[in-house]
Amino acid sequence: MNEPDELDLPVEGGALRVLRFGRGPRIALAAHGITGSGMSFRAMARQLPDEWSLFAPDLRGRGGSADTPGPYGLDRHAQDLCHLAQELGDGRPVALTGHSMGAYVALLAAVRRAALFDRLLLVDGGLPLPVPPGADLDALLGTTLGPALARLGRTFETDAAYVDFFRAHPALGPHWNADIEAYVRYDVTGPRGARRSKVREEAVRRDGRDLLTSADLFAAGLTGPAVPALLLHAPLGLLGQEPPMLPKSLxxxxxGGPGSPAAEPVGGTNHYTILLGTAAATVAERFVALGA
Known part of the structure; x- marks a missing residue:
């Protein structure tokens, strides 16, 4: 498989690094998770028909967009997606998807400017998350994100040591493949002997707080979506075991109700492997079919 083209596309106040997979005329736009990058869509993009091009931006504070200035926040990312959709679509609606936090960003973008999009695929994200009244949001983020947050403050002697850190992750190590390794290696930066993640912790914490405090916005977006919408969800969570990111009750x-998105579980997957494992073929298939 050819590696993606890396583009720098203008947005308000700077530019975003955007990974382009494929050369076809049909345009897809994909938003990644809270500590991820556009490289998380590598496996899915490979499964799309030849007539597709998938554009996966590194959101502000991540990947090649780590130095793109803030402010951060889900509405800012949604604004960036709308800008990219308008430019890439060149007058035609584009297909939209997002994984994890990116699903919430994609949902907000579709609410903000529905005419820019012809479908919305939510991958293990996008539903309002229940937060106990008076909860310490920073503590809740630490509990929820766990190893994903821990790596942001660490340095590693070599790229191999960084890869080994991910191999030890219970949701990734048992399912290791070339797409996971490409995703990990794309994220590493810094001088020799002090390699680290490209992700900015301040961006993660700001966006994480939005995830936990914007339930009303997400609920409104899920009530009668303006474009065909589908949720794909994993039965296992961020640590490769139950509970899932999106519990059955949620x-x-x-x-599944009138005016709500349909939902489909993707068996045998966790929060990461639903996109970075063999299930990427299912994600791509449902994405294409959603606009039929």
Whole structure:
């Protein structure tokens, strides 16, 4: 498989690094998770028909967009997606998807400017997350993100040591493949002997707080989406075991009813392998079919 082209496309206040997979005329736009990058869509993009091009931006504070100035926040990312969709679509609606936090960003973008999009695929994200009243949001983020947050403050002697850190992750190590390794290696930067993640912790914490405090916005977006919408969800969570990121009760609450997105579980997957494993073929298939 050819590696993606790396583009720097203008947005308000700077530019975003955007990975382009494929050379076809059909345009897809994909938003990644809270500590991820556009490289998380490598496996899915390979499964798309030849007539597709998938554009996966590194959101502000991540990947090649790590130095793109803030402010951060889900609405800012949604604004960036709308800008890219308008430019890439050249007058035609584009297909939209997002994984994890990116699903929430994609949902907000579709609400903001529905005419720019012809479908919305949510991958293990996009549903309002229940937060106990008075909860310490920073503590809740630390509990939820766990190893993903821990790596942001660490340095590593070599790229191989960084890869080994991910190989030890219970949701990734048992399912290791070339797409996961490409995703990990794309994320590493810094001088020899002090290699680190490209992700900025301040961006993660700001966006994480938005995830936990914007339930009303997400709920409104899920009530009668303006474009065909589908949620694909994993039965296992961020550590490769139960509970899932989106519990069954939450999925049933927000999907499947009149005016709500449909939902489909993707068996045998966790929060990461739903996109970075063999299930990427299912994600691509549902994405293409959604606009039929």
């Amino acid at each position: 999925v049933e609450r927000w999907t």
